[in-house]
Amino acid sequence: MTKKFVTLDDFLGTHFIYTYDNGWEYEWYAKNDHTVDYRIHGGMVAGRWVKDQQADIVMLVPGVYKVTWTEPTGTDVALDFMPNDNKMHGTIFFPKWVEEHPEITVTFQNEHIDLMEESREKYETYPKLVVPEFASITYVGEAGQNNESVINEAPYDGMTDDIRAGRYFDDNYQRIRK
Template sequence: MPKVYDYSAFKPTNHPVCDWQMNPAPQAMIKTQPDQDLSEFVGKHIIYTYANGWQYEYYFRNESLGDYRIHSGSVANRWTTHQKLMVVNVGHGTYKFAWVEPTGSVCCLDVNFKERWIHGFFGLSQWINKDPSLSVLHQNEHLDAMRKHRDEGPLYPLVVNWDFAEITFIEDCGRDRDDVINCDPSELPAGYIDRRN
């Protein structure tokens, strides 16, 4: 009998922020796994710099939502709030955060807050690579446009970034705050992204 695969996770939906369907309890299927306490990262706000010099900022609102701003690189000045995340504690102080954007791009961060490193992967949709200016905005205010561009494509080939980053700034801001990432990167005060601790 041929094997039947479930491809539902790859079917776009019209959810306000996320464009995938999730297994509500993937951990329930595996008997041996790290403790799934996710409290360590909730409310953390970080600034990180990839080995290629690109700078990003992320605020972990709660166990399933995050906000980010991109400060440099091909899509600098793009920002998103209330991005739906898939999160798992992979053990040894490391968490995996993954999401699919309404643009069709796929992102994943492996984050170790104690040792202050990240390994990031993103597969950037080809339509963004062809004209980055189409996505350099506050995504939440332009979801219909992002889906339209995604559906018109092209999505492939994805432009892949696969790199380590250093967490250069970290603070605890508390959960579910709307004032941590709430404006375009160009509106931030001078020196904001260069803070270190």
């Protein structure tokens, strides 16, 4: 990675792929100063993807960023990005129902908000499954802010390899059609 992260503006519009130490792989995009998009490629809820998740995004110190949000599932997420070191730390607080029925969430969440909220009310929430993990950032892309092409389809096997190898986005950070 050649980009140096210093300001919040350096972070916004950046597209990341990272792998937690437990092996779970995530793809995440800082869409703007209050919104994130993401796809989950490995782990308990692999196959899930989300657009336009409202989030609190702040710079803690130059080059270190904290992002937090609560999903319609009731899952709370806190991510600390240290992109200059290709590291991040995430803590995911899964409600008991997500731990017991992860398959309900493995979808394009935006089209199933009612199901997420219904499941949150129907099943037990506590005790929450807390997953704190360090991760290695394996990809950093400069997508620019509000780029709807970054996260715009369901994850597929090999997608993150395609992205890292330059087979997914063109020079303008638009999806290459096969």
